[in-house]
Amino acid sequence: MIKIKEGFKGERFVSLPDELLDSYSSEPLIGNLYVRKIGFFPKVKYHYVQKDQGSKYAMLIYCTEGKGWYTIYGKTYTVVENQYIIIPPDVPY
Incomplete structure (x- = not known):
């Protein structure tokens, strides 16, 4: 990949x-x-970031077009246009 x-x-x-x-x-x-x-x-396309210790702060990620995926708490989710995700602080992703 x-x-x-x-x-x-x-x-x-x-x-x-x-x-x-x-x-x-x-x-x-x-x-x-x-x-x-x-x-x-x-x-x-091909954007990939992995933080085994998470981040010190919460993150909001908003998808403006297309689709992608993220893994949190050991489960992978799809995110599509006009959806957002919030990754809590100190959570690996």
């Missing part, structure tokens, strides 16, 4: 610096609810 982690044509990705995230986390209005990273990966 072909596996590509990054470098897709039209890919866009923004990540907030840790110093900024630290200041946001102490704000009473937003607390732990803020966007840490955001990206857009159009037409990502």
Whole structure:
């Protein structure tokens, strides 16, 4: 199976610096609810990421077109256009 982690044509990705995230986390209005990273990966055939330890934060992944799959808790699921998934923190995927 072909596996590509990054470098897709039209890919866009923004990540907030840790110093900024630290200041946001102490704000009473937003607390732990803020966007840490955001990206857009159009037409990502063969996109593959595996995190055996999961991630430190929850992730929302939204499929804008086509379909894909993901494995969580030992079960594989299909995701199609206009569906989203949420991967909880510290959960391998």
